[in-house]
Amino acid sequence: MRSAPETDVETTLLGPVLADRSCGDCTACCTVLTIDTPDLKKPAGQPCENLFEGGCRIHAERPHICRTWFCAWRRVATMPEDARPDRSGLLVSLNFVRAPQNCFEGVSINIRVLAGSEAIENGMAAVVLDSLCDQLIPVWFSDGSSKMLLHPDDDVARLVLSGDPAPPHLEDEVSAWRERYGVFMPTHGR
Structure with a gap:
């Protein structure tokens, strides 16, 4: 199966x-982003060594990170x-x-x-x-x-981060954020 x-x-x-x-002609990602993979390393803010006026010189064989990032x-x-x-x-x-x-x-x-x-x-x-x-x-x-x-806005973010109870009008929103992003929250003190 x-x-x-x-x-x-x-x-x-x-x-x-x-x-x-x-x-199209956009190559912003080829300059702006940091790339640190085994196939390609490039600091943020510097053009990729494969970038030239007409685009990517290795486009047909570009690294996996370039093929899959959008x-x-x-x-x-x-x-x-x-x-x-x-x-x-x-x-x-x-x-x-x-x-x-x-x-x-x-x-x-x-x-x-x-x-x-x-x-x-x-x-x-x-x-x-x-x-x-x-x-x-x-x-x-x-x-x-x-x-x-x-x-989220400041009120919701503060409540999510603090773990404090949310007022009734924010309970559902705060609960949704905590549920989805709780995996990234520290577990100490809770």
């Missing part, structure tokens, strides 16, 4: 890659067409942190403002946030030097 294929975490949380969205714009249909990283100045990705400082960092969406971006001033950042902050996935916003948690 054949078992059903396993769905990767990105597909489970963000959905499948959308057939009508392709990277920014959220390629997966989240509610993100507008103009949110493609090279157009919007925002790179949105699902992040995994091996040693999270809190439960909202283990698995989360990170919106990175790219150098020279006007996404905050022109309102694109707000549009992208609105398209992402309706799910039970933490959303962080980063300018490259610091990051801040934008979803």
Whole structure:
């Protein structure tokens, strides 16, 4: 008997890659992201050694990490067409942190403002946030030097982290976050 294929975490949380969205000329991920795999190592903020003016010089044989990674714009249909990283100045990705400082960092969406971006001033950042902050996935916003948690809101985040009882109007929401992200919460003191 054949078992059903396993769905990767990105597909489970963000959905499948959308057939009508392709990277086109966008190479933001080839510069912005840190890559540290056996096949490819590249520090954040530096272009990949395989990137040249026409795209990826090894595209046909690119490493597994490059074949399987897709920014959220390629997966989240509610993100507008103009949110493609090279157009919007925002790179949105699902992040995994091996040693999270809190439960909202283990698995989360990170919106990175790219150098020279006007996404905050022109309102694109707000549009992208609105398209992402309706799910039970933490959303962080980063300018490259610091990051801040934008979803869930401060009241809910504080209650989730503290373990304090939630007021009636927040009980369901706080409970849902604790249930989903409890695996990332410290067990000491509880």
